[in-house]
Amino acid sequence: MLHLPILKAEDRKQVIDPANAPKEDLREELFQLEKEGELEVIRVPEPYMELTTKFGRKKKIPVEKTWHHKSCGQCGHIPGYSSSIFWLNREFGLDYHDPTDQTSCTAWNYYASATSNPEAQAAVAIRNFASAAEVGYFPLIHCGTSFGHYKEVRHALVHQPELRRKVRAIMEKLGKKLVLPEEVVHYSEWVMAMKDRIAEKQTIDMSNITATVHPACHYHKLIEEDAIYDSEIYGAQRSAIITGTLQALGVNVGDYSTWFDCCGFGFRHILVSRDFSRSFSVQRKIEVMKEEVNPDIVVTHDTGCVTTLDQSQFAGRAQDRKVGLPVMSDSQIAALAMGAHPYKVLQLHWHNTDNKAFLEKLGLDREKLWAEFESEVSDIRAGKKEFMTWEDAK
Amino acid sequence: MMALDISQNKHADVSMEEKDRLFAEMKSDDRWNHVLNGCYECGICVASCPSAKFYDFSPRIIAQAAAREDTDLMYTLMSDSVWDCSQCFSCDRCPRENSPGQIITIMREVAVKNGLKTAKEALQGYGRIIYKIMLTGSQVSPDMLQPDAFPDWGTHVYEIADNLEDWRKALPPETLHTTETGWKIDEKTIIELYLIWHMTGVMDLIEGVDEGLYDIIVDVMEEKLEEAGYDDITFD
Numbered sequence: 001m002l003h004l005p006i007l008k009a010e011d012r013k014q015v016i017d018p019a020n021a022p023k024e025d026l027r028e029e030l031f032q033l034e035k036e037g038e039l040e041v042i043r044v045p046e047p048y049m050e051l052t053t054k055f056g057r058k059k060k061i062p063v064e065k066t067w068h069h070k071s072c073g074q075c076g077h078i079p080g081y082s083s084s085i086f087w088l089n090r091e092f093g094l095d096y097h098d099p100t101d102q103t104s105c106t107a108w109n110y111y112a113s114a115t116s117n118p119e120a121q122a123a124v125a126i127r128n129f130a131s132a133a134e135v136g137y138f139p140l141i142h143c144g145t146s147f148g149h150y151k152e153v154r155h156a157l158v159h160q161p162e163l164r165r166k167v168r169a170i171m172e173k174l175g176k177k178l179v180l181p182e183e184v185v186h187y188s189e190w191v192m193a194m195k196d197r198i199a200e201k202q203t204i205d206m207s208n209i210t211a212t213v214h215p216a217c218h219y220h221k222l223i224e225e226d227a228i229y230d231s232e233i234y235g236a237q238r239s240a241i242i243t244g245t246l247q248a249l250g251v252n253v254g255d256y257s258t259w260f261d262c263c264g265f266g267f268r269h270i271l272v273s274r275d276f277s278r279s280f281s282v283q284r285k286i287e288v289m290k291e292e293v294n295p296d297i298v299v300t301h302d303t304g305c306v307t308t309l310d311q312s313q314f315a316g317r318a319q320d321r322k323v324g325l326p327v328m329s330d331s332q333i334a335a336l337a338m339g340a341h342p343y344k345v346l347q348l349h350w351h352n353t354d355n356k357a358f359l360e361k362l363g364l365d366r367e368k369l370w371a372e373f374e375s376e377v378s379d380i381r382a383g384k385k386e387f388m389t390w391e392d393a394k
Numbered sequence: 395m396m397a398l399d400i401s402q403n404k405h406a407d408v409s410m411e412e413k414d415r416l417f418a419e420m421k422s423d424d425r426w427n428h429v430l431n432g433c434y435e436c437g438i439c440v441a442s443c444p445s446a447k448f449y450d451f452s453p454r455i456i457a458q459a460a461a462r463e464d465t466d467l468m469y470t471l472m473s474d475s476v477w478d479c480s481q482c483f484s485c486d487r488c489p490r491e492n493s494p495g496q497i498i499t500i501m502r503e504v505a506v507k508n509g510l511k512t513a514k515e516a517l518q519g520y521g522r523i524i525y526k527i528m529l530t531g532s533q534v535s536p537d538m539l540q541p542d543a544f545p546d547w548g549t550h551v552y553e554i555a556d557n558l559e560d561w562r563k564a565l566p567p568e569t570l571h572t573t574e575t576g577w578k579i580d581e582k583t584i585i586e587l588y589l590i591w592h593m594t595g596v597m598d599l600i601e602g603v604d605e606g607l608y609d610i611i612v613d614v615m616e617e618k619l620e621e622a623g624y625d626d627i628t629f630d
C-alpha cells in the first residue's frame with residue numbers, strides 16, 4: 001500500500017484569519033430571520049466557553065443547562081459512551097437534562113436508504129430542538145451523524161424559505177414552534193472546552209499512553225466552518241478535536257498517514273455490506289495506525305466510528321491481519337482519567353476489542369474492577385436491586 | 395468485483411423520455427444548484443473517496459455526468475453506482491465546491507421515490523431498520539445485537555445477547571434500561587414522529603419500495619394514532 005508522507009504541523013501552518021473567512025457566519029442570518037418573525041433562536045446559555053472554528057469564528061459552547069440529544073447507536077450498542085458523558089456532567093455538578101421526549105435524528109437511515117426527504121428530516125430535527133426549548137435547556141448533540149445532519153438542516157432552513165414554510169406548517173400542526181439553536185454543539189466540543197477542568201481533576205496518569213485519533217467525517221467535512229481548529233494542533237491544517245483533549249490529559253498523540261480517511265462505516269454498508277466496512281477499517285485505518293504508530297488505543301468521537309473500528313477487528317484477526325487495538329470515545333477516556341469505573345461507567349464489556357493491556361498499562365486492576373461490576377449484576381439477578389444507580393457506580 | 399459498465403444505452407429497456415424525466419426531477423431539487431458547479435475533472439474527490447478504493451466507483455464520473463446532463467449515464471449510475479457510496483462527504487473538499495456525495499443523496503431519493511427496481515433490490519434486507527426507526531423513533535436498539543445478524547463481530551455478540559436484560563439494568567443513566575429502543579422514548583414523542591412521516595410523504599416513499607413493510611408499519615401506526623385520538627390523518 002502506498003503511504004503518503006505525514007505532514008508535520010511545524011512544517012506548514014494555516015493562518016486562521018476570521019476577517020478573510022471564505023464561509024459566512026450563519027448566525028447573522030439566523031438572528032435576522034428571528035427579527036423577521038420567521039423562526040426563534042435558542043440562545044447558548046450563560047456562562048459559556050469559547051472554541052475557535054476553522055476560519056477563526058469563536059464558537060460558544062455551553063457549560064451546563066444542556067439537553068442531551070442521545071445517539072441510538074451509542075445508547076444501543078456502546079452505552080458506556082453516553083454514560084461517560086453524563087458521568088462527567090455529574091462529577092462537575094452541572095445541571096443537565098436527559099430527555100425522553102427525544103427521537104433519533106433518523107439520519108443514519110436517511111444516508112443509508114434515502115427513504116426520507118428533506119422536509120421530514122428537518123421536521124424531525126426541529127421537533128427535537130423544540131422539545132429542548134420547551135424545557136429551557138440547550139441541545140448538546142452526542143452523535144457525529146446527528147451533529148453533521150443538524151448543521152445541514154440548519155443551513156438549509158436558513159437558506160430555503162420554502163423549506164421553512166413547510167416545516168413551520170408541520171410544527172404548527174404539532175403545536176410547536178420553528179426553533180433553531182444559535183450553535184450546533186457536539187459533545188466532544190464540550191469535552192474539549194472542559195479539558196483543563198478535566199485535567200485538574202485527573203487521578204490517572206496517562207503520560208505513558210500513545211493514542212491515534214480518528215475524527216468523524218460528518219464532524220469536520222460537513223459544514224467544515226463549524227469544526228474546531230487550533231493553530232497549535234496540526235498547524236490548524238486539520239481539526240483539533242479529540243487531539244486537543246488527549247494532549248491536555250498528557251496522552252501522546254501519534255500521527256498517521258490515513259488520518260483524513262473515513263472509518264468505513266458507510267451507513268448502509270455497516271448494516272448490509274459489511275465486507276466493505278471491515279476491509280476499509282482494517283486496511284486503511286487500523287493496520288496503518290499499527291504500522292506507523294503502534295498506539296495503545298484508538299480514540300474517536302462518533303457512534304459509527306467507534307462501532308466500525310472496534311467491531312471490524314474481529315474478522316481482521318481471523319484473517320491474521322495486523323489488528324488488536326482497543327477503541328474508545330474521548331468521553332470514555334476523559335471519564336477514565338478522572339477515575340470513572342471502567343465497567344460501571346465506561347461499560348467496556350460492550351466493546352469488542354481487548355482492552356486488557358491498555359487498562360493494565362494505566363495501573364488498573366482489571367480483574368478486581370470486573371468483579372465489582374459482576375457483583376452489581378449478581379445483585380440485579382438475585383432481585384436485591386432493580387438497577388445499578390449512579391451511587392452504585394461510584 | 396463487477397466492473398462498472400457505463401456503456402451507452404445500457405438500460406435500453408427504459409425510454410430516453412423516462413431517463414430525461416428522472417433527471418429533470420433531480421435537477422428540480424432545491425439542493426441541486428448548491429451541490430453542483432461544474433467539474434474540473436481533477437479527481438480530488440476520487441482520491442478522498444473510500445468507496446472508490448474498494449468498488450469500481452467514481453464520484454468524478456457522477457459529477458461529470460450530472461454537469462454534462464448526460465441523462466442516459468445518470469440513469470445507469472442511479473441504478474447501480476449510487477448504492478456503493480458511503481455518504482461520508484470526504485468529496486466535499488472539491489475545489490469547485492461540488493458535493494458528489496450530495497448529488498448521490500438526491501439521485502438515491504429520486505430512485506426510491508420512483509420505485510426503481512434497483513432501489514428495491516438495494517434496500518432488500520433493510521426493512522428491519524426502516525421498521526425500527528419509523529415505529530420506535532430509535533434506529534438502533536440493544537436487542538438488534540444478535541449473533542445471527544452480526545456473525546462477523548464474533549463471540550462477544552453472544553455474550554451481550556445472553557446478558558442483555560441484566561447488563562441494561564446495570565447502566566447508571568435511568569433512561570438506558572431499555573432493550574427495544576436505544577433509550578426510553580415517550581409515547582407522545584413517537585406519535586409526533588408518526589405524524590411527521592405522514593405529513594411529509596415518507597409513508598408514500600415506503601409504499602413505493604416495499605409494500606409489505608408499508609402495510610405492517612401502517613397497521614401499527616394507525617392503531618397507535620387512533621388510541622392517541624387521531625382518527626383522520628389526512629394532511630394537506
Ligand code: SF4
Binds near residue numbers: 442446453483
Ligand atoms: S460521499 Fe460517497 S462519493 Fe463522496 S467521498 Fe464519500 S463515498 Fe465517495
Ligand code: SF4
Binds near residue numbers: 434
Ligand atoms: S473534486 Fe470536484 S472538480 Fe475535481 S473531479 Fe471531483 S467533482 Fe470534479
